Amino acid sequence: MAEPTRPMRRHEIRRENEKAILVAAEKVFAEAGFGGATMQLIADLAGLPKANLHYYFATKEELYRSVVQNIFEIWLQAANCFDAARGPIDGISAYIDAKMEISRRHPDGSKVWASEVMHGAPVLQDYMESTLREWTDGRVEIIRRWIEEGKMDPVDPRHLLYMLWAATQHYADFGHQIETLNGGKPLSDRQWREAKENIKRVILTGIGARPA
């Protein structure tokens, strides 16, 4: 064997196994939902015995919680695009790009997140009432300022945000439908680019965004 099963450091093992479990769990939760997912399936996909999962994550709920929180982190990072912007064209463009990239690179995570919210956010309720609300209020304020400064038409900021979330998230959550309507093939690079451009163009034109 070229690979002499080099021994692993403790923390290395821990990190790698947790990672493998989280990746597998994200996929299984996305495909089957919380109720339909089984620890056995996740274990198989992660290449570990089921009992080992319970060594790292005591219960299915705890594992699910970790998966959901991971997604929330990624989601929040993308949200920062808004801050650096000087006006709606920069800010909203960057945000759409970031969220579309998430839809493309983390479709499973997006689905888990969608599923969680659809089922009443049993795990994330706290985050939604604190972090998410604060983030949203902040962005609403930014948009309101843009409107005051005449950088865009007076559009309800909340409904605009919902539209941004919806339009971008759709490409992950309903990816299967889009793929089916695309002749059963995943969107190509070009099609993803077109999707992004379309959303940007329609929304930015739609809100009458003007250069700072």
Place this chain on the structure above:
Amino acid sequence: MAEPTRPMRRHEIRRENEKAILVAAEKVFAEAGFGGATMQLIADLAGLPKANLHYYFATKEELYRSVVQNIFEIWLQAANCFDAARGPIDGISAYIDAKMEISRRHPDGSKVWASEVMHGAPVLQDYMESTLREWTDGRVEIIRRWIEEGKMDPVDPRHLLYMLWAATQHYADFGHQIETLNGGKPLSDRQWREAKENIKRVILTGIGARPA
């Protein structure tokens, strides 16, 4: 008792029980997903013994299939708004109104549909490859004609449709999130109206829709 347990006609019984089961099932499937839903819960909610469910619907899968097909019917009906229209302003406005009404009146159904698609449409794959595809192709053709006739800017019809689906469906699927961000209260009549108006305005402006 004022209610002398009037006897029921046979077909009446059948109709009412099936209806009760389908209503209960829609709610439970929406709240818990297919895997998380249990026949017992559905039975309790419908006020029937579990064994009775299996008399009307042999398996959980069959019951689920019925629920999903019901939604698909409603969805298709709304889709007709497009046809009578003379231009994008009429057509897209009417479609947004219809789909928003579905999101408001049938949030559970919308969630079940979303869940079905997210999990790869195990039940609806056939419909998606036939009915849905035909419907979509038809609407794409209509939009293309509107563009040719100069009634709107040249926007990719498919991505426009996805945006319409996303923006409207979002208010059902992510209703819990929207409610949380709305101070924990459901959207009021006025807020629903504002939501509709906002979507219409942004999209119609965004695609440069011009009166026929």
Place this chain on the structure above:
DNA sequence: TTGCAGCCTGACCGTATGGTCAGCTTTCAG
């Protein structure tokens, strides 16, 4: 009135699942 087809259901069953645990191996600080 009667027979029967459709309707109803308590009790039951096999299975799959989340979770436990005793006891093993491996790593590594001292």
Place this chain on the structure above:
DNA sequence: CTGAAAGCTGACCATACGGTCAGGCTGCAA
């Protein structure tokens, strides 16, 4: 080198779930 802590796992358990069925009940056509 050594002991203990961390990592690992096959075998096991209790439960909950989807589904079955024998047998009772009821509306209704003849």
